[in-house]
Amino acid sequence: MPNRKNTRRTPLTSRWMWLTLVPLYLFTLVLVLGPLVYMLVLSFETRADMWGVIPQFTLANYQNIFQPVYLNTFVQSLKLALLCTGLILLIGYPFGYFMARLSPRGKKFMTAALMIPFWTNSLIRLYGWIIVLRSGGTLDKVLMALHLTQRPLKLLYTYPAVVVGMVYALLQFMILAVYSSAEKMDWSLVEAARDLGASPAQAFFTVTLKLTMPGLLSGVILTFIPSMGLFFIADILGGNKVVLVGSLIQDQLLQAHNWPFAAALSVVLMLLTSLMIGLYKRVTHTTRLEGLL
Amino acid sequence: MKKKRRISFSTVYLALGLVIIYLPIALVILYSFNESKLSSVWGGFSLKWYRTLFADKAMFQALGNSLILGLSASFAAGVVGTLGAVGFDRVRPRSRRVIEYLTSMPLMTPEIILGMVFMAFFGMLGIPFGMGTLILSHTTFCIPYVFMLVQARLVGMDRSLAEAARDLGAGERQVFFTITLPLLLPAIVSGMLLSFAMSLDDVIISLFVTGVNVNTLPIKVYTALKTGVTPEINALCTLLLAATLLLVGLSMLWGKISRLTGSGR
Amino acid sequence: MSQTILQLQNIEKSFDGTPVLRGISLDAAAGEFITLLGSSGCGKTTTLRIIAGLECPDAGRVLLEGRDVTDTPPNKRDVNTVFQNYALFPHMTVAANIEYSLKLRRRPKEEIARAVAQALELVQLTGYENRMPGQLSGGQKQRVAIARAVVNRPRVLLLDEPLGALDLQLRRQMQLELKALQQQLGITFIYITHDQEEALTMSDRIAVMRDGQFVQIGTPAQVYDDPLTSFVARFVGSANILQGTVVAAEGGLVTARVAGCPVCARAGQTEFRPGQPIALALRSEQVDFAPEGSGIPAVVKEKSFAGGMLRIALELPDGSRLVASRHGIDQSLAPGQKLCVRWAPEAAVPVEVDD
Numbered sequence: 001m002p003n004r005k006n007t008r009r010t011p012l013t014s015r016w017m018w019l020t021l022v023p024l025y026l027f028t029l030v031l032v033l034g035p036l037v038y039m040l041v042l043s044f045e046t047r048a049d050m051w052g053v054i055p056q057f058t059l060a061n062y063q064n065i066f067q068p069v070y071l072n073t074f075v076q077s078l079k080l081a082l083l084c085t086g087l088i089l090l091i092g093y094p095f096g097y098f099m100a101r102l103s104p105r106g107k108k109f110m111t112a113a114l115m116i117p118f119w120t121n122s123l124i125r126l127y128g129w130i131i132v133l134r135s136g137g138t139l140d141k142v143l144m145a146l147h148l149t150q151r152p153l154k155l156l157y158t159y160p161a162v163v164v165g166m167v168y169a170l171l172q173f174m175i176l177a178v179y180s181s182a183e184k185m186d187w188s189l190v191e192a193a194r195d196l197g198a199s200p201a202q203a204f205f206t207v208t209l210k211l212t213m214p215g216l217l218s219g220v221i222l223t224f225i226p227s228m229g230l231f232f233i234a235d236i237l238g239g240n241k242v243v244l245v246g247s248l249i250q251d252q253l254l255q256a257h258n259w260p261f262a263a264a265l266s267v268v269l270m271l272l273t274s275l276m277i278g279l280y281k282r283v284t285h286t287t288r289l290e291g292l293l
Numbered sequence: 294m295k296k297k298r299r300i301s302f303s304t305v306y307l308a309l310g311l312v313i314i315y316l317p318i319a320l321v322i323l324y325s326f327n328e329s330k331l332s333s334v335w336g337g338f339s340l341k342w343y344r345t346l347f348a349d350k351a352m353f354q355a356l357g358n359s360l361i362l363g364l365s366a367s368f369a370a371g372v373v374g375t376l377g378a379v380g381f382d383r384v385r386p387r388s389r390r391v392i393e394y395l396t397s398m399p400l401m402t403p404e405i406i407l408g409m410v411f412m413a414f415f416g417m418l419g420i421p422f423g424m425g426t427l428i429l430s431h432t433t434f435c436i437p438y439v440f441m442l443v444q445a446r447l448v449g450m451d452r453s454l455a456e457a458a459r460d461l462g463a464g465e466r467q468v469f470f471t472i473t474l475p476l477l478l479p480a481i482v483s484g485m486l487l488s489f490a491m492s493l494d495d496v497i498i499s500l501f502v503t504g505v506n507v508n509t510l511p512i513k514v515y516t517a518l519k520t521g522v523t524p525e526i527n528a529l530c531t532l533l534l535a536a537t538l539l540l541v542g543l544s545m546l547w548g549k550i551s552r553l554t555g556s557g558r
Numbered sequence: 559m560s561q562t563i564l565q566l567q568n569i570e571k572s573f574d575g576t577p578v579l580r581g582i583s584l585d586a587a588a589g590e591f592i593t594l595l596g597s598s599g600c601g602k603t604t605t606l607r608i609i610a611g612l613e614c615p616d617a618g619r620v621l622l623e624g625r626d627v628t629d630t631p632p633n634k635r636d637v638n639t640v641f642q643n644y645a646l647f648p649h650m651t652v653a654a655n656i657e658y659s660l661k662l663r664r665r666p667k668e669e670i671a672r673a674v675a676q677a678l679e680l681v682q683l684t685g686y687e688n689r690m691p692g693q694l695s696g697g698q699k700q701r702v703a704i705a706r707a708v709v710n711r712p713r714v715l716l717l718d719e720p721l722g723a724l725d726l727q728l729r730r731q732m733q734l735e736l737k738a739l740q741q742q743l744g745i746t747f748i749y750i751t752h753d754q755e756e757a758l759t760m761s762d763r764i765a766v767m768r769d770g771q772f773v774q775i776g777t778p779a780q781v782y783d784d785p786l787t788s789f790v791a792r793f794v795g796s797a798n799i800l801q802g803t804v805v806a807a808e809g810g811l812v813t814a815r816v817a818g819c820p821v822c823a824r825a826g827q828t829e830f831r832p833g834q835p836i837a838l839a840l841r842s843e844q845v846d847f848a849p850e851g852s853g854i855p856a857v858v859k860e861k862s863f864a865g866g867m868l869r870i871a872l873e874l875p876d877g878s879r880l881v882a883s884r885h886g887i888d889q890s891l892a893p894g895q896k897l898c899v900r901w902a903p904e905a906a907v908p909v910e911v912d913d
Contacts, residue, residue, distance in 0.1 A: 128317020
């Protein structure tokens with residue numbers, strides 16, 4: 001009998017199926033890969049005098065980054081991102097954990113209750129904080145009413161204000177990530193640990209924490225990466241006092257029209273975030289990211 | 294018992310958390326009804342700012358733009374993402390990694406970079422900035438949401454259903470439209486709702502790729518926040534909030550309905 | 559002689575380099591109930607999927623009513639499948655599930671309605687038209703799956719262990735119902751199971767499968783009474799395999815030395831030469847006990863009760879084991895007791911040793 005191994009497709013796939021992938025490929029290639037590649041190319045080009053670029057290869061843009069003032073921006077952004085992520089972790093983890101321990105009705109309620117702010121425009125929520133924090137705003141009113149302070153505090157346009165704003169904006173990502181991980185946890189394992197003699201704290205650290213690690217880590221990623229780029233919070237809540245990489249890039253692009261430099265900054269930023277993601281994948285051995293959603 | 298005490302601490306924690314989370318939102322709503330222009334003074338209940346809002350033509354235009362943008366982007370992302378997820382299923386495992394990585398790129402890239410990159414790219418190609426570029430860029434960052442949600446559902450779907458349909462006489466396209474699509478619908482709708490929300494929320498990318506004449510709602514709010522706030526914004530925000538509530542309610546209702554009709558497991 | 563409706567010619571199939579089917583051939587006649595019997599992993603499901611068109615063989619041909627359908631996609635073959643997990647479309651009602659194939663063929667509405675009603679009546683589920691699959695029990699889902707597959711009146715119906723998930727009582731009942739259904743419809747059934755009782759009850763012919771090959775194809779009686787190999791003998795029913803040497807062969811009987819004693823067995827068509835090694839298959843219920851002196855001496859080792867029968871394990875002089883089975887539990891046999899075993903010559907069959 002002639003061997004047909006190589007001459008036949010399996011009967012369940014046909015040419016039409018490949019067609020379904022084409023739009024996706026097209027989009028990804030043209031609108032994701034293209035721009036990213038272009039950005040890379042751009043970062044090596046020279047800036048023209050008034051507007052635009054001259055295709056002249058230069059490393060000046062990258063060298064520029066190492067100037068103290070710009071380097072400082074990166075360091076600042078990193079510090080802020082780390083600080084915010086740390087705070088979010090401390091505040092958000094217990095929140096998600098406690099949520100997962102609720103009764104089914106409680107869980108439904110909390111999930112719904114969290115959904116609304118989650119879907120609310122971040123700017124609206126930001127604006128709310130302005131109302132709270134500005135001189136003579138709500139916080140001041142409350143503090144003065146409680147006789148804790150005499151005069152209005154100048155809280156707005158300060159570093160702490162930015163931190164508060166960032167933490168607030170990204171908190172629910174951590175909460176949801178921890179919640180979904182903790183919810184799937186097998187509680188009988190904790191009980192087993194207690195049964196074997198572990199104190200509540202020990203049981204937590206040896207069992208619960210390990211089991212919710214995936215959620216914790218994806219929460220960290222989901223908060224760290226945006227916090228590197230959410231410059232508009234710093235803009236609005238921090239005024240000109242807090243300059244982040246994001247604002248810098250925006251500046252260079254829209255004000256100084258120094259596209260190659262902005263591109264170089266972006267490349268470095270991307271490298272940093274990719275590094276983080278690579279670390280995350282290494283630690284959790286995942287290749288699929290839908291857990292992040 | 295230790296357990297009982299723990300629950301009450303957690304309840305307090307959760308309650309406090311919720312209060313803090315809702316505080317700014319509540320304040321925005323509150324002050325939208327404030328007669329006084331200054332948010333530090335309460336001048337009495339008034340609908341004045343709502344009236345100003347409704348009279349503001351530019352605002353409505355921005356709203357219209359945002360809606361058109363959101364609907365187009367979520368629809369386009371829905372189509373491309375779904376088709377991609379279905380086709381992805383058939384692809385060899387080796388090529389899968391690459392596709393997955395590329396497709397989820399927009400999710401992993403900070404928005405500032407995406408905005409910058411799109412702007413430079415469109416500029417280089419000479420595409421005029423405006424609604425077109427907005428829709429293109431929004432669709433691009435929405436696709437991963439749809440793709441991943443549909444993918445996840447597809448993976449959990451019973452393979453033998455498609456085989457049974459083929460066995461009973463359905464061609465590939467018929468299987469897709471009569472079996473696969475109906476069963477994927479909950480994920481597709483979730484993906485599109487999420488895309489719509491993401492698009493409506495986007496400030497940074499829109500800032501970069503929009504044309505001079507085209508304003509989206511978030512952009513308007515952002516510029517207003519930067520330059521000096523009119524309480525009109527409070528009213529706007531409250532209305533947006535109401536819309537969000539509606540959307541959330543709808544998606545929860547949808548979730549209930551889809552659970553009743555079965556999920557293919 | 560009824561016509562051959564399905565032919566498998568030398569089908570070979572490998573998955574990831576591992577051969578699953580090593581050249582199987584089968585001819586199925588119209589209206590026949592054929593069972594593919596074997597343990598898991600022997601290739602039965604793969605065979606079925608190749609017939610259905612859900613897999614493509616690496617070599618060999620599938621012919622349906624004389625036409626080569628090896629390359630034809632499953633939706634164009636006049637073959638329908640009842641899947642092991644039923645595969646009912648969860649988003650459609652029972653009626654919608656059943657009429658699915660008819661709608662694809664664009665049959666007129668009245669015809670579809672009639673066919674659906676008929677199909678439901680056939681599986682005794684009239685009135686269930688508007689139920690959703692999620693609301694049905696296992697047995698009901700089973701019936702809907704069958705109704706959906708037969709409403710088309712295909713030439714061949716493939717059933718992949720359809721009764722596997724049902725409890726014993728229901729399974730026994732469904733076996734009879736399926737057989738009755740097959741005879742009523744006159745469709746060729748290709749049935750898969752690993753349960754030999756099921757195969758013996760329902761089939762016109764059984765194809766015993768092992769490691770991707772058909773070891774024996776025959777009627778239930780043939781497979782049971784005339785196993786060709788020790789595997790078949792042990793898989794279908796329980797059998798003792800006795801090793802010995804041929805002494806003489808004549809008149810349809812072969813005499814051999816087993817455990818040092820002369821015994822007789824049915825020779826069949828095979829030629830036997832003296833001195834040749836031989837293996838005999840003997841059903842445990844065919845083992846008789848005789849007073850000392852007439853048969854092979856044996857010692858009772860242990861008694862146990864299984865499957866409604868009393869099993870007595872004995873040891874023969876050469877150390878090999880023999881199992882005899884009886885109805886009833888009262889047997890005045892104690893471990894250590896000595897007796898002789900013998901059997902009617904027709905009860906023992908020479909087999910090829912393959913396990």
